[in-house]
Amino acid sequence: MLVASALVLTGCGSGGFDGVYNMPLPGGADLGDRPYQVKVQFKDVLDLVPQAGVKVNDVPVGRVDRIDLGADGWTAEVTVLVNGDVRLPGNSVARLRQSALLGEKYVELARPAEGRAEGALADGSVIPVERTNRNPEVEEVFGALSMLLNGGGIAQLQDISRELNAALEGNEPQIRSLLDNLNTLVGDLDAHKGEITRALDGLNRLGGTLNAQREQITGVLDGLEPGLKVLSEQRTQLVTLLQSLDTLSDVAVDTVNKSKDDIVADLKALAPTLRKLAEAGTNLPNGFELLLTYPFPDSAVDAIKGDYTNLYADLDLNLGTVVENLGRSRQSPLPSLPGLPGIDGNAPSLPLPLPNLPLPGVTGDSGLGDLLGGLLGGGR
Structure with missing residues (x-):
């Protein structure tokens, strides 16, 4: 076998x-x-x-x-x-x-x-x-369960439950109100989830843009370092400046408070002047236009070419016309004369009429008429 x-x-x-x-x-x-x-x-x-x-x-x-x-x-x-x-x-x-x-x-x-x-x-x-x-x-499941029961937090569940009951006891209305507010908050968040999503998308795009420009941002931050260093070195001066500004502010406030009535009175006194300026309207600006070119209109500026000006003028030197214009304006061509001693009353008005007498020894055309006519008769 x-x-x-x-x-x-x-x-x-x-x-x-x-x-x-x-x-x-x-x-x-x-x-x-x-x-x-x-x-x-x-x-x-x-x-x-x-x-x-x-x-x-x-x-x-x-x-x-x-x-x-x-x-x-x-x-x-x-x-x-x-x-x-x-x-x-x-x-x-x-x-x-x-x-x-x-x-x-x-x-x-x-x-x-x-x-x-x-x-x-x-x-x-x-x-x-x-x-x-x-x-x-x-074996692994039982080992994990053993660790949970023996060395885990199961033993503390009773303490947690007791403390939680003590915290909630007597505060039921507040807890209910908290839950209601939390429910309202969650509802509002759900109603605006579209806006929240768009905001998150915008933040995502912003993050992408910042990441694409990381080198430029790094350069800007590196460039700020010298300026921050200077500010740190001048910290004492800046603090002193701010303290001086605080003192200046106190002085300015005190000055304004003391001169408040005078300032208000000055502003009220300026009110009529400002009102008249407002009533003048466009007359004041138009008057300023002639200020620099008087007695010529402002269009005379167009005639200025560099350091010279083209000017065409017609002068009427006819003595009779001049006297006629002066008489028409009722102004004397001569300045006022001082009164003569021993003469009372008003002096006769000027000009006095001239007698039409022939000059002795002058007959015919001696040539003086043409000369005087040229001088007194006017010309252009």
């Missing part, structure tokens, strides 16, 4: 039997005729063993072929065999799960939770460690 058993074992060994790990688990997945191989990288495979199951949506589709150490020396590389009829996207994810609380570990393959599927898993595909994960172990 022992010999027969040894022969059976020897026959199995010659066929490639390496141990119990080569024996498929009962009830495992059917790999079919053409299974494909996928490598899955995990940070930690826990107690996963070869021949463990591979599932998709809790349906067995393959098994773990072997578990090796990754090329980086820090990760575990699990080689799984998947039924060739199972189609999965190339960016599938892998998770290490447990069939029950104390059940066996298995590898779950699933489509990506976010984003769209890309490509397809094929023989030789690799699922990197970034797309793998594992569920927490029962």
Whole structure:
């Protein structure tokens, strides 16, 4: 009997039997005729063993072929065999799960939770460690619960509850009012969420603009440093200046208070003058236009060319016309003469009429008439 058993074992060994790990688990997945191989990288495979199951949506589709150490020396590389009829996207994810609380570990393959599927898993595909994960172990859950119950804040919950009740007792109306105000505030914020969103978008654009002009802003701030240094050096003088301004302000206020009545009286006295100026209207500005060009109109400025002026004048020197104009204006051509001694009364008005007497010894045209006519008769 022992010999027969040894022969059976020897026959199995010659066929490639390496141990119990080569024996498929009962009830495992059917790999079919053409299974494909996928490598899955995990940070930690826990107690996963070869021949463990591979599932998709809790349906067995393959098994773990072997578990090796990754090329980086820090990760575990699990080689799984998947039924060739199972189609999965190339960016599938892998998770290490447990069939029950104390059940066996298995590898779950699933489509990506976010984003769209890309490509397809094929023989030789690799699922990197970034797309793998594992569920927490029962030991880890109980350990965390123990830390929470023993070393956590559970013991302080009674104190927190007692202090909270003491704080709220007797303040129920205020608490209700606070909650109502908080509800109103939240409602107002919700009603203005469009404006708040636009304000945040504006701040975002402002931040982008400031970031784009960061070099210019840095240059401006660096340029302010010398000025700030000068202000710091002259701090004493600036403080003295401000104190002097404070003293000047006190003096100015005191002066205004003391001369207030006089200032009001002066302003009231100026009121008639200002009123008349207002009544003058445009006459005053028009009069100022002739001030610089008197006795000529302001259009005479156009005749000034540099340092000379073009002038065309017509002068009427006719003595009779001059005397006639003076008589018409009722003004004497001679200045007022002082009174003569011994003569009372008013002197006769000037000019006196001249007698029309012929000159002795002058007959005919002696030529003087033309001369006098030229001098007294007028000309141009």
